[in-house]
Amino acid sequence: MKKTIIIIGAGIAGMEAATFLGSMEHNVILLEKDQEPGGHLKNWQKLFPTLRYGKEILSFLQEGIKIAKVDLKCNAIINNITKNNNTFIVNYSHQQQEINIEADAILVTTGYDTFDATKKEEYGYGIYDNVITSADLEKIFTTGKPIITAKGDPPKKIGFVHCVGSRDEKVGHVYCSKVCCVTGVKQAIEIKELLPQCDVFCFYMDMRMYGMHFEAMYKKAQEEYGVTFIRGRVSEACENIDGSILIKVEDTLAARPLKMSVDLLVLLIGFVPSEGSKMVGNMLGLQTGVNGFYKTADQHALTNISNVPGVFFAGACTSPKTITNTITDARAAASTIARYLENNPIFQRKLT
């Protein structure tokens, strides 16, 4: 039987879940606050570990929602959501109109925000000109512009700082953001391809190369590109008189403090719960876990189910995820929602 499902957030998870639910002949309305779908995927040029173009995945996802006849509404702002017995009334503004839709289920795919690096005062982001984030660097990659220091020269040394805004009591985000280590290795390789004469240094606490082919990428970065990995967390960054950045770190494996000047310092920023998640969470009464991301009904087997019956999750709004995991999670959410909507007994399984 055809049901109406509203999906909030047209990022990777929202789009793929919409595609799968649409392909099951349900009426899917996909709401997006930006003027285009794709979320953060639009900001990544090449994806780890294969270094394939992110826009290929974006096209794949867009083709899906077209084939599945998903009703995508961009520039849509949700005003409020009210529960009405077994359904939800979603009130949103779109093209200067206010619209009410009654939905049988809601899928929340509000994703993540990147960590605001100005909060790590000791790294001087927003103060020293040659300190940038991994997101800033990726943007430079997408524009195809040359990588230059603030003064306009090609950098001879670039440093990457791991764990910025993650695994850090001081900024209130104690969890690991999962994808930053491999992003650092990816961007290090990309820099060496663009600027072979540039020396690249990565300052890490641990190298979290958990995924398939990640370890090979790490080895390749050392073997073929000569990237130097120094185990030690950067304590402070200062500006030299010529504008280059002086960093202080303990070379833990040498058991001695080390200082080094780099022309550009790239901060590998982590994921934090998004503002969109907070807003929708308040409207629907969704519980969050200890790290601020949405709490799922069970961490092993019910990761798409929320504390509100009829409201489901997919993607990074429940925890940091890779693009691969997000797509898988979205399809799982679609299947779960479909079983819920037909009152299938497999949906009645409980876990304590």
Added chain:
Amino acid sequence: MSNFFGYQIHNDRQINFDNNDLYIIKYVDSLEPTLKTCISCGTCTATCTATQFTNFNLRKLITMLRRGENNIKEEINKCMLCGKCSLVCPRGVNTRNVILAIKKTINYFNL
């Protein structure tokens, strides 16, 4: 340094990477390229015969060379060339050949 105040100015222990010359490690890398994939895990040092009874530490020595701290001439002679380190390296670094390469490098640069 003069000691007439009753104390001497302490030396700076900080590795000043900007001022260090990496010529030794670069030459060693050229003689044994697998060394570039070393991740300083310490498995070599854990099994090393010399480490059990002297302060010889291959992991530390290679890390120091990579930072440009080049005073390794005396240290490298403590290795017995038993080859145990090569058996256990997870990255497949030919560590025994690294030792021989370091000795060759010392001769090459007349250290």
Added chain:
Amino acid sequence: MKEEGKRKIWREYQKEIADDKYYYARSCIRQTFFPGSEAAFINILKKELNKDIFDSAQHTTCTGIAYHADVVPFETTMTVIARQFALMTEAGYENYVPSCITSFGLYTEVLETWKEFPEVEAKVREHLFKATKREFKKPANLAHASDVIFKHRHEITAKAKYKLINVKTGKPLRGVEHIGCHYAKMFPHKGVGGAEYPYVLAGMIQEWGGEVIDYPERRHCCGFGFRQYLVKANRGYSIACSKKKFEAMEPYKPDFILTNCPGCPMFFDRWQYAISEMEGKTYGENGQGIPVLTYEELAGLVLGYDPWILGLQVHQTPVEPLLDKMGIDYNPNAKFLGPNNEYLNKPIAPNFLKFY
């Protein structure tokens, strides 16, 4: 460098500083190293700013040096500090202004301890009463003396006779600012501007026309500590810390160093002499070294006080280059004259550091 980025952080670390009616607690050692500073502070507040400032003849050390040198236990320190508060209460004040930065850090630490552990505060009250029959109220506002000058910096500008501008070139004078470790490193929210980019001294320099230098070792400790410095054989460690800072600031060619702690200016001033004798190396132009000032001395110079009344003649690193750059009218011949114009004798000239 984006100044706006720093301003954003400064705005996050604002602190309450009382406007008037200050109870001033002097420093143990400050008056030995920089004899004119505390007198200058009291004069500036009383005469220039018409503030009510009181210092008690009965107050003692806060035991900061002894506590940090592990000679006095924390319980004793808390009780001595309680007595200081009792004196403040008895004199009818509630805004406590310590002159020493370590004191400030220690008072903050004690007040935070009492806030988190009220039973400890109750015990201290009991101890104080048993020992001295005194009772106290906690200060309504605790601010360091440099915070007070910072708060009134605009009023000082209004009465300024000189600016921090090089009269020959017309360019702003460039200053290195150095806050004492105990100011903000323990409790960043108790310091103006926080711990990473403190603003209390930078604000003064900028307000009075100068330019602040940010250099790589800006955050580094000067090496004073207490426990290592008190033992002569350990001073090599202390002097090495200051030397690291001098080496880092040298390329920026600072015109002066501004500090707000008793120990830090003592170190920066004296170590330049010690390093010059031990290694023959001087910083600054032509072997002159980099002049070191406390914030009261700088405020005093800006207001037109006589450098010799401010006590600048006892600085080992000569301050004359800065006085000349500012265009201050002073009498070089009066440098070693006492209050009745008697000649007090010149010190022996150092071997490398220029001496006036």
